[in-house]
Amino acid sequence: MNNRYLYLPLLFAAGALGQEFHQQINWDKLAPKAIENVEVNLDGNLLQMAAKFLSGQKPDEAKVKKLIGDIKGIYVRSLTFAKEGEYSMADVESIRSQLKAPAWSKIVDVRSAKPGGDNAGVYMKTDGNQILGIVVIAAEPKELTVVNIVGALDPENLRELSGKFGIPKIELEKKTKK
C-alpha cells in the first residue's frame, strides 16, 4: 500500500477538527421530524464585505458595523416540532457532548428538573482572554435551537446580537433565576 493512503485518515481527522461547531452537527435525523425548519448561514465573507460598505457615521449602520466587526460567521438552526417528545434529551446531549474542554467552557447551563421543561446552555470557545466563538443551545419541549457565532466577540455585543440576524431572543437571565 502506498504510504500516502495511510495519511488520508489523519488528514480527514484534521479537517474535521478544523470544522466549525455548526458543521459538526448532523441534522439528518431530526430535521425531517420538524414541522418548521429555520436555517441562517451568515459566513465571514458576507459579514466582512457588508461591514466594508457600512458607514461608520450613520448611527444605524455604525451600530451594525460594530456588531459584526470581528465576527467570522453566524449560524442558526432552529427546529419546531408538532408535539413534545419528538426529539429526546439524548439528541441534545449528542450536540452538547461535542463542546468539550479545554477548547470550550460552559458559562450558562440551565436544565429543568421537570419532564418537558426548558433547557439552555451557553458555551464559549476561548484562547487566553480572547473569545473565539459562542454556542447557544436552547431546548424547549417542542423547539430546538442551536446558534453558533464564530469569531472574536466583544461580550458587550452579544446582547445586541440577540434578536438580530435570525438569532432568537433567548432570555437566559430570566430562566436562571427560576
Place this chain on the structure above:
Amino acid sequence: MRSFLLLTLLLPLAAAGRDLSFDSAVRQVESHYNTRRAHIPFLGLAGLAVGVARPFGVKDFRLAVFEDLDRARDAKPLDLRDAGADWRPLVRVHSRRSGEATYIYVREEGQWWKMLLVTVDHSDATVLQMSLKPAQILKHVENVRFSH
C-alpha cells in the same frame, strides 16, 4: 475562420452568462413543484426602470412567478445547490405547518452580489434575483424573525 465562427457562437453565450444562474434556479423550481413559470406582462420594462432608478440599492432584477404548484412533491425542502450554480444558502425557512417556505441564496460577484429569493406560499411561488451590495443583503437578514 473556424475561430471566428466559435467567437460568434460564444459571444451571445457570454452576454447571457449572468442570467444562467437565474434560469437554472427557475428550472429547479419548475422541476421540484412540477410547474411552469407564468407570463408577466411588462416585466422587461420594470427591469429597465430598476436599472435606472436603483430602488433600495437594487441594480437589476429578474422575476419569475409560478402557479398551481404540486405540493405533494414538497416533502423535501427545495435545495438550489442542486442546480449547481454556486448559490450559497443564507436563509432557509420551511414550514410543513403553514405550507410556506422562504429561501435566500447569495452568490459573490465582486462588489455587487446576487441574491436569489424564493418564496413559496400554498400553491404559488416566486423567484426573484437581484444584484445588491453585501450591506443591503445583510439588512434583509438582520430582520429575519422567527414566526413563533
